[in-house]
Amino acid sequence: MTFIAKPKVAHPSLPKNALGFTRRDYEGALSTLCAGCGHDSITAAIVEASWGLALEPQNVVKLSGIGCSSKTTAYFVSGGHGFNSVHGRMPSIAMGANAANRSLHYIGVSGDGDTLSIGLGQFCHAIRRNLNMLYIIENNGVYGLTKGQFSASADVGSRAKKGETNFQPPIDPVLLAMTLGASFVARSFSGDKQQLVPLIQAGLKHQGFALIDVLSPCVTFNDHEGSTKSYAYTREHYEPAVHADFVPLEREITADYKEGETLPLIMHDGSRIVLRKLDAAYDPTNRTLAAVQIQERMKAGEYLTGLLFVDLEPAKGAFHVVNQTPDAPLNSIPFEVLSPGSQGLEKALARYR
Amino acid sequence: MSAANSTRVNDFTIKIATVNGTGSASANTLLMKSIFRSGIPVMGKNYFPSNIQGLPTWYEIRITRDGHVARSGQVDIMVAMNAETYARDAKEVAPGGYLLYDSTWPRPALLKREDITVIGVPLARLCNENFNGVRTRILMKNICYAGVLAALLDLDVARIRELLAETYAKKPQLVDSNMKAIQLGYDYARASFSCPLPLRVEPMSGTAGHIMIDGNTAAALGCVFAGATVAAWYPITPSTSLMDAFKMFGDRMRVDRDSGRRNFAFIQAEDELAAIGMVIGAMWNGARAFTATSGPGVSLMNEFLGLAYYAEVPAVIFDIQRVGPSTGMPTRTQQGDLMECAYASHGDTRHVCLYPANPEECFYMAVQAFDLAERLQTPVLVLSDLDIGMNDWMCRDLKWDDSYRPDRGKVLGKEEILKLEKFYRFIDKDGDGITARTLPGVHPKAAYFARGSGHTQYGAYTEDAADYQLVLDRLLKKWATAKKLVPRAVIDATAGAPVGLVSLGSCDGAVREAIEVLKSRGVGVDYMRVRSFPFSDDVERFLAAHELLFVVEQNRDAQFRALLTLETAVDKSRLRSLLHYNGLPISSSFIVEGVLAELRPRQRLQPQGALRG
Numbered sequence: 001m002t003f004i005a006k007p008k009v010a011h012p013s014l015p016k017n018a019l020g021f022t023r024r025d026y027e028g029a030l031s032t033l034c035a036g037c038g039h040d041s042i043t044a045a046i047v048e049a050s051w052g053l054a055l056e057p058q059n060v061v062k063l064s065g066i067g068c069s070s071k072t073t074a075y076f077v078s079g080g081h082g083f084n085s086v087h088g089r090m091p092s093i094a095m096g097a098n099a100a101n102r103s104l105h106y107i108g109v110s111g112d113g114d115t116l117s118i119g120l121g122q123f124c125h126a127i128r129r130n131l132n133m134l135y136i137i138e139n140n141g142v143y144g145l146t147k148g149q150f151s152a153s154a155d156v157g158s159r160a161k162k163g164e165t166n167f168q169p170p171i172d173p174v175l176l177a178m179t180l181g182a183s184f185v186a187r188s189f190s191g192d193k194q195q196l197v198p199l200i201q202a203g204l205k206h207q208g209f210a211l212i213d214v215l216s217p218c219v220t221f222n223d224h225e226g227s228t229k230s231y232a233y234t235r236e237h238y239e240p241a242v243h244a245d246f247v248p249l250e251r252e253i254t255a256d257y258k259e260g261e262t263l264p265l266i267m268h269d270g271s272r273i274v275l276r277k278l279d280a281a282y283d284p285t286n287r288t289l290a291a292v293q294i295q296e297r298m299k300a301g302e303y304l305t306g307l308l309f310v311d312l313e314p315a316k317g318a319f320h321v322v323n324q325t326p327d328a329p330l331n332s333i334p335f336e337v338l339s340p341g342s343q344g345l346e347k348a349l350a351r352y353r
Numbered sequence: 354m355s356a357a358n359s360t361r362v363n364d365f366t367i368k369i370a371t372v373n374g375t376g377s378a379s380a381n382t383l384l385m386k387s388i389f390r391s392g393i394p395v396m397g398k399n400y401f402p403s404n405i406q407g408l409p410t411w412y413e414i415r416i417t418r419d420g421h422v423a424r425s426g427q428v429d430i431m432v433a434m435n436a437e438t439y440a441r442d443a444k445e446v447a448p449g450g451y452l453l454y455d456s457t458w459p460r461p462a463l464l465k466r467e468d469i470t471v472i473g474v475p476l477a478r479l480c481n482e483n484f485n486g487v488r489t490r491i492l493m494k495n496i497c498y499a500g501v502l503a504a505l506l507d508l509d510v511a512r513i514r515e516l517l518a519e520t521y522a523k524k525p526q527l528v529d530s531n532m533k534a535i536q537l538g539y540d541y542a543r544a545s546f547s548c549p550l551p552l553r554v555e556p557m558s559g560t561a562g563h564i565m566i567d568g569n570t571a572a573a574l575g576c577v578f579a580g581a582t583v584a585a586w587y588p589i590t591p592s593t594s595l596m597d598a599f600k601m602f603g604d605r606m607r608v609d610r611d612s613g614r615r616n617f618a619f620i621q622a623e624d625e626l627a628a629i630g631m632v633i634g635a636m637w638n639g640a641r642a643f644t645a646t647s648g649p650g651v652s653l654m655n656e657f658l659g660l661a662y663y664a665e666v667p668a669v670i671f672d673i674q675r676v677g678p679s680t681g682m683p684t685r686t687q688q689g690d691l692m693e694c695a696y697a698s699h700g701d702t703r704h705v706c707l708y709p710a711n712p713e714e715c716f717y718m719a720v721q722a723f724d725l726a727e728r729l730q731t732p733v734l735v736l737s738d739l740d741i742g743m744n745d746w747m748c749r750d751l752k753w754d755d756s757y758r759p760d761r762g763k764v765l766g767k768e769e770i771l772k773l774e775k776f777y778r779f780i781d782k783d784g785d786g787i788t789a790r791t792l793p794g795v796h797p798k799a800a801y802f803a804r805g806s807g808h809t810q811y812g813a814y815t816e817d818a819a820d821y822q823l824v825l826d827r828l829l830k831k832w833a834t835a836k837k838l839v840p841r842a843v844i845d846a847t848a849g850a851p852v853g854l855v856s857l858g859s860c861d862g863a864v865r866e867a868i869e870v871l872k873s874r875g876v877g878v879d880y881m882r883v884r885s886f887p888f889s890d891d892v893e894r895f896l897a898a899h900e901l902l903f904v905v906e907q908n909r910d911a912q913f914r915a916l917l918t919l920e921t922a923v924d925k926s927r928l929r930s931l932l933h934y935n936g937l938p939i940s941s942s943f944i945v946e947g948v949l950a951e952l953r954p955r956q957r958l959q960p961q962g963a964l965r966g
Contacts, residue, residue, distance in 0.1 A: 089626060096642060
């Protein structure tokens with residue numbers, strides 16, 4: 001299978017964003033995933049979100065590891081550079097790339113195998129550094145490319161296509177991220193574009209590590225009776241708790257939110273995310289309580305979804321703040337500024353004489 | 354027996370045996386530096402344990418008026434401060450040498466030697482009487498032996514004070530207490546023994562234009578001057594001090610005066626896998642980035658090195674080699690990663706390696722490594738070792754050419770991109786195997802997908818046999834280009850002999866001294882020091898021009914010799930290995946003996962002059 005480019009024919013009636021781009025301008029190569037794969041819906045949501053935010057395509061950097069999910073970075077924003085790295089190591093590539101140029105949008109796409117098994121360490125440490133990136137897990141509980149082994153997110157009692165039952169407790173990326181101090185934690189479902197697109201937009205605007213765990217059924221290996229990551233099971237058990245609406249800078253908040261149930265968050269560029277609580281008892285700004293509620297509902301067999309936790313001061317502890325890097329990208333600083341020259345060397349060597 | 358009859362000025366070795374964590378490092382540095390400041394060439398080697406406090410540690414100072422940089426392989430004065438190792442330390446002194454010990458406690462009579470001079474100084478008692486506090490007494494006891502040695506060797510106490518004043522510029526009270534300890538030892542020795550000893554120092558002017566620096570510090574300086582802005586690493590002995598030094602220099606020389614912001618990112622990674630990933634991510638994105646590690650770290654980095662090779666992303670890695678296999682001996686030296694670095698990762702991969710011989714070269718090669726990595730769009734590994742990296746070496750002043758500008762390689766800017774109809778990442782337009790790359794954030798037309806999976810010359814994913822092979826073959830062409838760009842070997846063929854010594858890295862000092870010794874014994878040999886992999890053409894020529902070649906290296910399995918046989922046309926039967934791999938730096942005597950052991954029987958068998966020398 002080789003790369004197939006999508007023909008770029010845009011009908012004049014297609015709507016354009018502030019940069020004059022149509023949605024087609026945010027697409028990528030043709031997907032080679034199975035028909036009906038949840039991942040393709042997520043790709044579509046990223047395209048929609050990027051178009052909606054009017055991102056400069058060249059300012060989008062797409063990073064991934066290995067697996068079905070990691071292939072998808074080729075399927076959106078073809079005008080942005082992509083790096084399909086090695087299995088489970090995408091966060092370190094993202095860290096280095098971001099260190100070199102903090103001004104770009106970093107979108108990492110990973111899977112439950114790539115993130116929760118081989119890449120668990122790098123995932124945790126990217127969170128600890130509060131690396132400014134959007135990290136999407138396309139979570140289907142199964143290894144697709146190697147044909148159907150359980151992943152670390154498979155639920156206890158879940159049955160594989162070949163009939164095997166999983167007995168090992170799952171690693172939940174949402175709870176894990178919350179305990180590690182993540183500043184933006186969301187869960188969504190590939191089948192719920194209404195919820196997912198604004199979450200992606202909010203995550204892209206968030207000044208720190210933004211995690212979206214997206215339940216994304218594998219139609220080939222994990223969509224059967226007995227699976228807890230199938231379309232049917234997910235639709236039945238997912239429970240929106242907090243809806244995030246992304247409001248660009250230039251738009252007024254017009255939707256009528258009930259007092260006390262909405263929370264507008266101002267982003268660094270003046271745009272806003274308005275959180276709408278669908279569950280009155282849920283507080284997405286209280287890390288401890290939110291984690292308890294997520295777990296309690298999980299015990300009852302429900303996945304709470306939406307923007308489950310957000311830090312109101314995300315930049316605190318963000319990598320570049322801690323490192324005290326300048327606002328200008330490090331890769332743009334002239335050599336003359338970086339190299340201290342012969343006089344600088346003379347000075348530096350004084351103590352070695 | 355006394356050695357008082359033979360005076361030896363500026364040519365002997367002192368070894369100091371102490372317990373680590375007792376401040377002996379300061380005392381030893383003080384001694385060595387004061388000798389250096391007196392204009393006398395000196396070499397210092399630290400044999401320390403992988404431990405924080407309480408284990409035996411040794412420091413060897415070779416005072417060498419001829420400016421040798423390797424171990425002599427002999428100890429003339431032993432300062433035996435550690436009761437635990439006293440027996441073996443006493444044995445190590447060369448006949449006619451001296452043994453200095455702390456006579457506060459009785460010395461076991463059974464270790465008495467008649468062929469050396471034993472000097473007892475009640476160091477602990479002197480310090481207990483003059484200082485308060487257990488910790489202070491322990492620390493001062495070690496400073497005190499420096500005072501004793503100053504008297505015995507005729508070292509200038511004023512110089513010692515000058516050095517202390519520099520070290521403790523911010524804590525003047527420490528200068529006084531340290532000087533008090535120095536004086537205690539000095540006065541006791543002057544009053545009790547006939548000072549100075551026949552082994553003594555005399556000021557000379559052999560150190561002008563030189564500095565005393567370790568290779569890790571020099572390499573870190575090189576990174577600062579090369580314009581590196583991203584440093585990522587996972588702590589591992591003996592590479593950590595390279596990163597520490599980079600941060601120290603960065604904090605001094607890279608902080609914007611007005612904003613207080615730092616023009617570098619310093620990232621302690623969660624492991625070596627992440628460290629190299631960060632370097633690759635940063636260099637892919639247009640920053641100069643590096644990591645420092647040791648053998649175990651390179652093992653972990655293999656996967657990513659293969660990716661960088663195949664996706665053609667520059668990276669700079671300093672491997673400060675230590676003793677393997679596995680954890681091995683973390684605080685001892687070896688050249689055990691030659692093979693690992695040359696072919697790191699699965700599949701057909703080969704990497705550019707540089708082999709600095711000393712701190713001076715660490716500085717220059719650090720800069721070269723970035724230029725090569727960016728020019729060739731591939732990882733460059735700088736193989737230093739613990740001996741170079743952590744010991745203080747006397748080397749020539751480092752110089753900086755202000756006209757230097759980094760070679761960023763074939764990176765297309767916005768203007769160039771706009772002129773293109775379409776951008777393809779892996780099309781070889783110049784025929785040198787190096788294709789143009791672009792950076793994220795510049796222009797949507799130039800976006801490409803970096804990947805470790807099979808790809809076409811257009812940068813697209815492929816499983817097509819011909820498309821795949823085209824890229825792989827082009828990488829070979831790039832390898833041929835690398836051969837022309839890497840630093841050439843240093844060749845000394847003045848002997849014009851049919852016998853050649855071939856070596857690399859930190860063996861250099863010992864080899865050069867050995868060549869002098871051999872010459873003085875009538876054996877002339879040529880010398881080639883290889884400085885890079887792939888081997889440049891001059892390596893091939895030197896090998897072809899010599900009948901017998903001694904390959905000197907510091908590992909058990911003759912890895913360098915293996916690389917030579919794999920990558921050149923040399924006839925294996927002409928190669929003889931001289932292998933030193935016990936963890937201590939190689940000495941000149943080891944090489945002299947090895948060469949003579951091979952040559953003597955041959956000379957007996959062959960007509961006079963067949964192997965000249």
